[in-house]
Amino acid sequence: MNIAxxxxxxxxxYAAQSFSNNEKLKVDIIEKFFAPYGLVRYGVAPDHQKTKNIIKLFNRVLEKDNVNFFGNINVPKDISLDFLSENYDAVLIATGASDDKLLNIEGENIEGVYGSAEFVGWYNDNPxxxxxxxxxxxxxxxxxGNGNVALDCARILAKTNEELYGSDISKKNLKLLSKAKIDNIYVIGRRGPKEAKFTISELREFKEINDFSIKLKYPRELLKKFIDDETIxxxxxxxxxxxxxxxxxxKKSKEIxxxxxxxxxxxxxxxxxxxxxxxxxNGDTHNIQTNLIIKAIGYKATSIxxxxxxxxxxxxxxxxGHxxxxxxxxxxxxxxxxxxxGTNKGRALNAVNKILSLVSHSKxxxxxxxxxxxKNNKIVFITKDDWNTLDKLEEDNAMKHFVREKFNDINIALDVLKRN
Incomplete structure (x- = not known):
């Protein structure tokens, strides 16, 4: 059976891993960027390298003979979904959710307002x-926003160069962040601290930030009442x-x-x-002067x-899943x-089982x-051998104290491959 x-x-x-355990199944992974890993490469914060260790598992999947990687192919721009459906036994769409949800308020589209997909993409060198x-x-x-992505954005803006040691942030972005003139980072939530979707590990990281103190605009006595509530x-x-x-x-001169x-x-x-x-x-309003707004209110998928x-x-x-x-x-x-x-591992396995139960080998x-x-469309694609070359070069080009220097331009990546 052939699966795209x-x-x-x-x-x-996760799906490719499950499929590839059966040597009779052949998997072609098709990716619009030249690099694999999606959310792990371009969504996980650069200072969360432990989270990115899952890439080691993904690399073992790529090493299998019945798994191929085709990077720099945009579906449906470069190749249609119909073509894949006609030529593969099954097509599994696992493109994630990369579009920002909207606030739907006046002024949302002016310069200086970014969705977290954009801002996170910027500091993670998404092409x-x-x-x-x-x-x-x-x-x-x-x-x-009151989720972990909001915390990621605040933390990256607040950390010093030294606090970013061990990350994969780029030389260019590190320099820009080191020159930042930010005094206050406001994390705005529509609801209260009890309803915030932060995870405890992410919150605790803020205790280690040196240049910013942390301030809660919320009565401490009310917070303690919630803490003492045995039903919480x-x-x-x-x-x-x-x-x-x-x-x-x-207390410090700069605050989160x-x-x-x-x-x-x-x-x-x-x-x-x-x-x-x-x-x-209470319906009362007030203004905060700012030249940079980041919306971290969630993501939605893009139609194909x-x-x-x-x-x-x-x-x-x-x-x-069908x-x-x-x-x-x-x-x-x-x-x-x-x-x-890891949340999506179970969903991926369910999709695999559904495909295997509904689809038979005919292509x-x-x-x-x-x-x-x-070849006919004159699309230059990246193979897994190409990616292995780029991956090693990213690690070799890393600044001292950092883990890699990402390529963020397909033309540069292709030029590098010609020379290596």
Missing amino acids: IIGSGPSAF EYSNLEPNLNSKNVIII DTRVKKNLEVFDEFYDNE VFDFFKSPIEIIGNQKVEGIKLKDQ GNLKMDETNNYLFNIE INNNIFTTGWASSPSVGVI KNSTEKLKEKM
């Missing part, structure tokens, strides 16, 4: 966003206990401010952002070809984008037909 997997993030690799120029001279930075969820209680420790941290029960109602500015208007629970989205417009319409005919989906492309990397020479199509 579109995307090369965690869900794609689509590596050329962004966020204004790091803004005295105040506003981050909207254990995860929530542990988060609140970390919040409580922040009240006693050393957690501001709860505030809703953004307008972004102020003409061509560039100049401020944001927030409304509290003529495939329908679900009624929320956040992921591909499917019934238990879209239509021999086309399937898994991961954040198939369901709400919540959870951690032949699928890989050869794909290569021929790419």
